[in-house]
Amino acid sequence: MATLNQIADQEWEVLVIGGGIFGAAVARDAVMRGFKTALVERNDFAGETSGRSTKLVHGGIRYLEHLELGLVRECLAERTILLTMARHLVKPLPFLFPVFKGDRFPLPLIKLGTALYGTLAGRNTLKTQESFSALAVKDYYPFLANAPIQGAVKYYDAQMDDIRLCLETVLTAQMEGAQAANHTEVIKIGIRSDGKYDVVLKDTLSGARGKTRAQVLVNAAGPWADKLRSKLEPQHKPMLLLSKGIHLIVNKKFSGDAVVLSSSDKRIIFIIPWREGSIIGTTDTPFAGELEEVRASENDIEFLRNEVERITCGIRIENKDIITTFAGLRPLAALNSGNTAKASRKHHIYESPPRFFSIVGGKYTTHRLIAEQVCNKIEHALGRGHVRSRTAQTPLLGSFDLQSDPPRFYIPAQRSEMQLSSLKNLLCTYGGQIKKVLQIANRSSVLQRPLSPQHPLIGAQVIYAIEHEMARTLMDVCVRRLRLDQMPGCGLDTVGQAADLMAARLNWSWLQKEKEILEYQSWVRQQTEFLF
Ligand SMILES: Cc1cc2nc3c(=O)[nH]c(=O)nc-3n(C[C@H](O)[C@H](O)[C@H](O)COP(=O)(O)OP(=O)(O)OC[C@H]3O[C@@H](n4cnc5c(N)ncnc54)[C@H](O)[C@@H]3O)c2cc1C
Known part of the structure; x- marks a missing residue:
């Protein structure tokens, strides 16, 4: 470190x-x-x-509207590279694009658009698109049962852990x-x-x-x-031209597929499966405030809530359904357009x-x-000769180990109190690096048990974050390494345990530990301030 x-x-x-x-x-x-x-x-x-994106590795189907074909093609080629470079963190995901009566773009145009998307992907296509009748959509996606649906198209992109x-x-x-x-x-x-x-x-x-x-x-x-x-x-x-985008993390799973919805402000909103629930987002509003003060406002939350209710004809996201929110700033290039959505x-x-x-x-x-x-x-x-970049052919750390040392050989051999859900979570999170986390877990049974009955995170992950991932604060561990703040209850019941483990490992004083816990609690309050 x-x-x-x-x-x-x-x-x-x-x-x-x-x-x-x-x-x-x-x-x-x-x-x-x-x-x-x-x-x-x-x-x-x-x-x-980079920790507040919609988590899509995508060509950007919406950029077709602005005829940014070069950008879409470039993104689709990179999607293919990332799917192999970081195979445990970037995964293919089906997207349903339903079309409703009165939508800005009729169904035939959406079919044409997704077909063009596939053509631009060329050999990078993940799977060919499929069409659905209105009846089939209502059958497979019950949350759209009341919506005035015309039909839908399913296409494929990818999702990442940003x-x-x-x-x-x-x-x-x-x-x-x-x-x-x-x-x-x-x-x-x-x-x-x-x-x-x-x-x-x-x-x-x-x-x-x-x-x-x-x-x-x-x-x-x-x-x-x-x-x-x-x-x-x-x-x-x-x-720069800065644009704010917010997301809701909800405890409700709408579908195993991502769903693309045409928003009333002529953009696209996604409902994306994420852990046991979904991410809903995003917004796109010009931002001129303090860069350190970017948060979801009451209006932002209400906008997304209303859009989902309008499109699904009745599904209301209540405050109790929202685990937390997150907001980020797109650092767009300030060229001619002052309109962030069109930039x-x-x-x-x-x-x-x-x-x-x-x-x-x-x-x-x-x-x-x-x-x-x-x-x-x-x-x-620097006047150097050209050396070809090797990044496209070289897997990232966890992906590399996954290829050379498949975990199926050592996971069954792991004799521990660890639950299957925890093992699964470790594999998705760390890829081949799971073996280092398991070595830490072997130090004590306390490190193998979930930190809370509400989620699969274990104590060994806290120690791993300190020893191998440069975590220095409780926020580093809980927000960036474990995403505890996005678990049900925002991890408020668990943060004390994580802090105890950190304090013991880093020799923190009682005062230091309490200060770190307070910082975490205040972060959670900021992200959820309009939900109570
Ligand atoms: C709401 C939203 C959704 C998005 N969704 C997607 C998506 O689904 N797919 C996609 O491909 N893209 C998406 N994007 C775009 C993507 O997230 C950004 O383009 C990308 O993350 C920008 O990364 P960055 O490294 O430039 O900025 P950042 O991640 O902000 O990194 C800049 C870093 O510089 C540090 N820094 C600043 N000043 C200093 C200093 N003086 N000394 C040291 N460090 C400093 C900051 O602390 C910060 O960590 C989305 C963006 C937003 C806002």
């Missing part, structure tokens, strides 16, 4: 600022091409936008030789006369400071990219000042490709 100390007082060829998915992917590609690489994140990996995909990208970069530190913020940047950058870092937990040097800086600060660039070019033209999701890579690269726009789905393009530019800027 790297901290500020491992990154300070050195010269890096590439220093990546921002540990969301774009920064993580650039660090991985750069180190695999032989650059001396470091990554710093001021909060936690995937702690911002936080874990980002975290495993960081861990894989680290395994390849990069240094990565969370809770480490870039607070000052200066250009030296030789063109290199002096960077001042701050450990946001301890307050410690350090200096480091880099030949190339990559600005992967997402919604903070303009702020970061301003440290060097205070007068630069804004690169292109294409990415742009700017170089200004020299050897300072800013990533703007883009989809989670295309993160690997974006990183490849950034690294090509870095090679050029």
